[in-house]
Amino acid sequence: MRAFSQLLDGLVYTRSRNGKLALIAAYMRAAPDPDRGWALAALTGNLDLKAVKASVIGEMIRARVDPVLFEMSRDYVGDLAETVALLWPRAHDEPAELDDGSLSLSGVIDRLHNVSRAAAPDALAQMMDHLDASGRFALLKLATGGLRVGISARLAKTGFAQAFGLDVDDVEQVWHALAPPYAALFDWAEGRSPRPDPEGTPYFRPFMLAHPLEADSVDLADYAAEWKWDGIRIQIVGTGPKHGGETRLYSRGGDDITGSFPEIAQAFTGHAVLDGELLVKGEFQGGEAASFNALQQRLGRKAVSAKMMADYPAFVRLYDLLIEGDDDLRALPWEQRRTRLEAYMAQLSPDRFDLSAVIDAPDFEALADIRAGARDAAIEGIMLKRRDSPYVAGRKAALWYKWKRDPLTADCVMMYAQRGHGKRSSFYSDYTFGCWTADGELLPVGKAYSGFTDEELKWLDRFVRQNTVARFGPVREVEKTLVLEVAFDSIHDSKRHKSGLAMRFPRIARIRKDKPAAEADRIEGLKRLVS
Amino acid sequence: MAHWIEPHPTGIYVRPADAWIDPSQPQERALVTHGHADHARGGHGHVWATRETLAIMALRYGTASGTAVGYGEEIRLGGVTIRYVPAGHVLGSAQIILDHAGERVVVTGDYKRRPDPTCLPFEPVPCDIFVTEATFGLPVFHHPDTGSEMDRLLHALHANPDRCVLVGAYALGKAQRVICELRARGHHDPIYIHGALERMCALYADFGVDMGKLRGATGVPAKEMRGAIVLAPPSALNDRWSRRLPDPIAAMASGWMRVRQRARQRNVELPLVISDHADWDELTDTIREVAPSETWITHGREEALLHWCMTHQYRARALALVGREDEEDG
Numbered sequence: 001m002r003a004f005s006q007l008l009d010g011l012v013y014t015r016s017r018n019g020k021l022a023l024i025a026a027y028m029r030a031a032p033d034p035d036r037g038w039a040l041a042a043l044t045g046n047l048d049l050k051a052v053k054a055s056v057i058g059e060m061i062r063a064r065v066d067p068v069l070f071e072m073s074r075d076y077v078g079d080l081a082e083t084v085a086l087l088w089p090r091a092h093d094e095p096a097e098l099d100d101g102s103l104s105l106s107g108v109i110d111r112l113h114n115v116s117r118a119a120a121p122d123a124l125a126q127m128m129d130h131l132d133a134s135g136r137f138a139l140l141k142l143a144t145g146g147l148r149v150g151i152s153a154r155l156a157k158t159g160f161a162q163a164f165g166l167d168v169d170d171v172e173q174v175w176h177a178l179a180p181p182y183a184a185l186f187d188w189a190e191g192r193s194p195r196p197d198p199e200g201t202p203y204f205r206p207f208m209l210a211h212p213l214e215a216d217s218v219d220l221a222d223y224a225a226e227w228k229w230d231g232i233r234i235q236i237v238g239t240g241p242k243h244g245g246e247t248r249l250y251s252r253g254g255d256d257i258t259g260s261f262p263e264i265a266q267a268f269t270g271h272a273v274l275d276g277e278l279l280v281k282g283e284f285q286g287g288e289a290a291s292f293n294a295l296q297q298r299l300g301r302k303a304v305s306a307k308m309m310a311d312y313p314a315f316v317r318l319y320d321l322l323i324e325g326d327d328d329l330r331a332l333p334w335e336q337r338r339t340r341l342e343a344y345m346a347q348l349s350p351d352r353f354d355l356s357a358v359i360d361a362p363d364f365e366a367l368a369d370i371r372a373g374a375r376d377a378a379i380e381g382i383m384l385k386r387r388d389s390p391y392v393a394g395r396k397a398a399l400w401y402k403w404k405r406d407p408l409t410a411d412c413v414m415m416y417a418q419r420g421h422g423k424r425s426s427f428y429s430d431y432t433f434g435c436w437t438a439d440g441e442l443l444p445v446g447k448a449y450s451g452f453t454d455e456e457l458k459w460l461d462r463f464v465r466q467n468t469v470a471r472f473g474p475v476r477e478v479e480k481t482l483v484l485e486v487a488f489d490s491i492h493d494s495k496r497h498k499s500g501l502a503m504r505f506p507r508i509a510r511i512r513k514d515k516p517a518a519e520a521d522r523i524e525g526l527k528r529l530v531s
Numbered sequence: 532m533a534h535w536i537e538p539h540p541t542g543i544y545v546r547p548a549d550a551w552i553d554p555s556q557p558q559e560r561a562l563v564t565h566g567h568a569d570h571a572r573g574g575h576g577h578v579w580a581t582r583e584t585l586a587i588m589a590l591r592y593g594t595a596s597g598t599a600v601g602y603g604e605e606i607r608l609g610g611v612t613i614r615y616v617p618a619g620h621v622l623g624s625a626q627i628i629l630d631h632a633g634e635r636v637v638v639t640g641d642y643k644r645r646p647d648p649t650c651l652p653f654e655p656v657p658c659d660i661f662v663t664e665a666t667f668g669l670p671v672f673h674h675p676d677t678g679s680e681m682d683r684l685l686h687a688l689h690a691n692p693d694r695c696v697l698v699g700a701y702a703l704g705k706a707q708r709v710i711c712e713l714r715a716r717g718h719h720d721p722i723y724i725h726g727a728l729e730r731m732c733a734l735y736a737d738f739g740v741d742m743g744k745l746r747g748a749t750g751v752p753a754k755e756m757r758g759a760i761v762l763a764p765p766s767a768l769n770d771r772w773s774r775r776l777p778d779p780i781a782a783m784a785s786g787w788m789r790v791r792q793r794a795r796q797r798n799v800e801l802p803l804v805i806s807d808h809a810d811w812d813e814l815t816d817t818i819r820e821v822a823p824s825e826t827w828i829t830h831g832r833e834e835a836l837l838h839w840c841m842t843h844q845y846r847a848r849a850l851a852l853v854g855r856e857d858e859e860d861g
Contacts, residue, residue: 012791013800065670066842072835073671077790086671086789133673133789419769426771461771474796 001103001131003031004039005138011149020151024159035105037181042147043156045256046180050145051112052120057084057140060121064089081144085136088128099132106181112143154254164189169206169393172254176201200243204250205273205322205330206393207233210383210400217364218401223384224334225359225367228402229317230292230380230490230504231279232299236264236316240271240325249278260301261314267352272344275320275391277356279378280312289317289378292490292504317356318345319383322391330391337391371405376531380489381405407487408529409509410435411520413442414482417464418475420449427457428464428476431508433484435499436522442480443499443523451487451507460511483512483520491529499523501530535611536629536636536660538827538850543638543662547631548608550579552638555852562613564640565624566591566703579606581615583623583738587703590734600625602651618642619653620807621704622735628656637821638662643806644813645677648711649704649740653817661823662850665831666808667786674786674810680803681712684760687780687801692758695723696801697779699765702728704807706762707735709784710742712805713760723748723756725763725772753777769798786810815839 010023024043028036041047061070061084070087077083108127115123124143128136141147154168157175161168166189177198178185187193234257238247247265249258258265261278279289280298290312297312298304321341322330329337338358345355359382361367371382381404389399412433420429430449434442452460467479487509494502501523537544542554550560557574564570564580566587571580573592578585582599600606600615602625607613615625620641629636637658644653667674688696700706706728713722721744724732732745748761757777767773768781786806787793794802809817814836818826826847828836833849840847 013794013802015798015800019800066838068838069670069835072832072838073669076669076832077671078792082791083671086673426769426774 001105001108001135001138002099002101003027004035004105005099005131005134007039008138008141008147008149009134011151017155020155021159021162024151024156025163028160028163031105033186034181034183037183037186038105038109040156040160040182040185041180042142043149043151043159044153045147046153047109047142047147048145049109049112049142051115051143052117052124054080054144056121057081057124057144060084060125061087081140082137085133085140088133088136099135100130102130103127103135108139108142152253152255157254160185160189168254169204170195172204172206174198174203176203176248200239202237202239202246202248204235204237204248204254204256206254207235207252207275208320208391208393208400209395210402211395211397213384213401213403218384220361220364220367222386222388223401224338224387225361226319226356226383226385227359227374227376227379228381228383228404229277229279229289229356230378231277231289231295231317234264234276234278234316235322236268236272236274236276238268238270238272241269242271245269260298260304262304263309264314264316264352267349270344270347271325272321273323274316274318274341274344275322276316276318276353278314278316280314289315289376292378292492315352315354317354319356320391332390333388334385334391335387371403374405379405405489407489407505407509408491409485409487410445410526410529411483411512411515412445412486413480413517413520414463414478414484415442415444415480416475416477417460427461429457429461431460431484433486434480435520435526436518438522438524444497445499445501445523445526446486446488446503446506448484448486448506448508451509452511456508456511481517483515483517484508485510485512490531491526493530499526501526535631535634538852540851542852543850545608545611545629548611548613548629550608552627553640560608562627563588564618564627564638565620567621567641570640579608579613581623581625584625586734586738587623587731590730616654616656617651619644619647619650621647622650622707622738622740624650626654626656628658634659636660636662637823639664641666641808642817643809644817645674645806647708647807648715649707649735655817655820657821658823660825660827661818661821662827662829663814663818663836664808665814665828665833665836667806667810668814668828668832668834668836670811670835672786672789672810673812674789674806675804677712677805678716680784680805681709681716684782684801684803685713685716685718687782688758688760691780694778694780695756695759695761695776696782697761697763697768697773697776698803699768699781699783699785699797699799700762701785701807702731702764705784705805706764707732707740707742708807709762709805710745711740714741714743718760719743720759721746723751723759723761725749725761725767727764727767728762748776751775765797815843818845819843 007027011020014020065087073087074083111123157171158168161171174196177196184196188195233252235250247268248256249261251257280294321337321344384401386399412435414431415434416432417428418430420427432444432447434444464476464478468476469479470477486506488503488506490504492502535546541556543552550562551558552562553564553570554561559576561575562579563584566584571588573594578597579600585597585599588594602615602617605612605614612630614628618624618626618640627638635658637656641664642653700709710722723746726749773779780801781799782801782803783799784803784805788802788804826840826845828849829852837847837849
């Protein structure tokens with residue numbers, strides 16, 4: 001248990017992605033079987049023991065510690081599991097906190113799996129007595145079913161792949177054919193057996209991505225144009241009735257987001273792999289796709305309420321068909337896949353699925369006009385796909401291009417600055433900026449932490465330090481004198497901000513040292529850009 | 532009838548002696564427990580403190596006037612017999628024992644019960660009124676064994692030979708204690724220190740605390756500090772000062788590190804629970820040991836300790852002193 005609890009602690013305190021991967025990899029190499037398989041299940045969210053409820057943990061601690069002191073402690077610490085882990089009284093004859101090594105991770109999980117609801121509190125208490133504070137924290141998190149250590153399933157799998165020199169996409173392919181504690185996976189990783197066969201399981205296929213268009217034009221005889229929709233890229237994988245009829249949804253990074261959009265998964269029963277854009281229907285747009293802002297209400301949720309599903313109904317606008325039945329279409333030219341996709345649409349529910357239209361333009365110039373005229377909130381730009389391109393993983397030169405709408409810009413005034421993370425952790429690199437109201441008040445309209453060069457960052461950092469007027473924890477308020485030209489893809493109404501506005505992808509385009517702050521843009525002007 | 536000793540927001544007033552204990556505003560006569568800024572201020576008329584505390588105050592505030600009181604030595608001020616006994620907090624730290632009218636009051640200042648190679652251990656003195664701190668006055672605060680925390684520090688150091696470990700440690704007390712603990716565990720490499728620690732380390736050395744080879748970190752090429760321990764005040768942990776260091780692992784030595792979010796808020800990768808204050812068990816054990824008829828709680832999480840006293844038949848009250856508890860002084 002100690003190695004696992006140390007791993008969890010390390011993942012909490014380590015900020016860098018590489019650092020986290022190294023911790024996971026080191027654990028996966030060193031820990032015994034089946035502990036490491038259970039750890040991998042826990043880290044990827046595939047272990048949901050729910051042996052006890054949070055309220056039971058509360059009762060357990062109130063029986064052992066003065067309830068008033070417990071409440072005060074919980075107020076201070078915040079997290080219930082951590083509070084209880086820290087408060088748990090030590091056995092009387094034990095001088096120091098000690099993980100006595102008598103519990104293994106797999107032993108703990110076996111016990112939690114098999115214990116009845118009534119016997120769970122006693123079993124848990126007994127195990128707590130053998131652990132130190134870190135171990136108790138890990139145990140409570142396992143027992144209540146929510147690890148939440150701030151890493152994605154994809155990161156855990158990447159760490160596992162790194163441990164054994166595997167490609168994470170190869171791991172991903174076999175993943176859904178296996179179950180915790182993944183003995184077959186470790187056997188393959190360590191060369192004891194061949195790669196497990198993923199046949200019939202809904203596994204993730206790496207997405208095909210696009211390069212930004214840098215050339216002045218392309219020949220539309222070679223390239224087809226489609227809208228680039230501003231939702232989230234999603235892959236729908238269905239195994240069809242032959243293999244149990246399971247459907248999974250994956251994000252661009254390969255994370256399983258089926259749980260966040262159950263209505264989509266339920267509406268798809270086919271045996272196929274599709275690529276599309278997840279969007280929500282907007283009430284103000286006649287049922288058309290709403291802005292990304294609306295979709296954001298649905299993201300990052302483990303469970304979705306009926307109300308959420310009714311208020312922000314999701315649908316998928318389909319781009320591509322990778323696999324149909326037992327036919328892998330990925331090697332075929334885009335045009336042929338497109339024909340297959342158009343034919344496939346007939347069997348899908350129009351409530352949840354539609355087709356991303358191909359834009360009809362006689363030449364590139366006409367396409368540029370169409371792009372310039374597009375003001376639909378859910379359009380991010382145009383995709384250009386080579387008509388003969390196969391579907392290949394990652395970004396391949398000259399096959400697909402994204403041609404984003406020209407960004408909008410506004411001149412804003414820097415208001416607050418905060419330190420960045422990782423290698424920027426000592427620089428003030430996150431800037432909140434505002435625009436003027438009609439009454440001459442400055443209201444925040446967004447926050448940006450990119451777009452500048454390293455030299456500009458140094459200059460901005462120095463500006464923040466030399467012009468600080470107040471500090472709020474990690475945040476510095478600065479003299480309202482510096483104008484930043486901010487570029488953004490679109491701007492929307494937002495109830496979250498006092499200005500009533502929220503920008504999509506804001507970044508610093510230029511530092512306008514030449515411009516007096518009073519001449520920065522007004523909120524009124526920004527409101528006219530709302531889409 | 533007012534008691535001869537009175538708590539005020541700005542300090543504790545000892546009426547018969549016409550003197551203040553750890554006043555936060557300039558006073559004519561001040562009795563100072565130790566050199567931390569929330570207890571020792573500049574600008575007093577006359578200060579009674581240990582020789583070490585006076586030296587620390589002279590370094591920090593340039594104050595010269597003061598009467599050195601040795602540990603155990605008795606002085607009399609206006610009918611009050613006053614004695615300074617070790618508090619185990621930092622170099623020169625003292626509890627102030629006041630005897631008057633057949634009654635004994637002990638003002639602990641800040642204290643701890645763990646061994647500290649840089650200062651004398653806390654001496655429990657039975658009394659009638661016990662004035663205690665409560666910085667870590669919640670039962671979640673349990674400081675682990677110092678040795679195991681130092682082992683974690685050395686382990687991180689040896690596991691990352693191309694990096695350095697940057698330890699955030701309060702400039703007075705914690706920094707010198709961490710250095711001495713490292714030496715005691717056989718780490719004799721040069722330790723690099725931030726400029727803000729240099730004068731205090733020199734003062735400790737003058738008082739005979741041997742810290743081995745210390746080097747200023749300023750102006751040293753990053754290469755040279757690979758595989759080394761660097762000490763800096765907590766405020767420098769994420770500041771641009773640390774940019775000069777070779778890929779530092781951010782560590783912090785503080786009792787607050789017991790709570791995950793506290794460590795995360797400071798971007799600490801290696802939290803070291805090393806405190807110069809008593810933890811919960813030490814606070815409550817000490818109250819049992821000195822068995823006062825009344826306990827006054829000066830600063831920290833006084834509510835919880837007050838509740839404990841009430842439920843364990845110790846009369847207690849919380850004093851609301853201003854300006855106490857520097858977060859970095861954990």
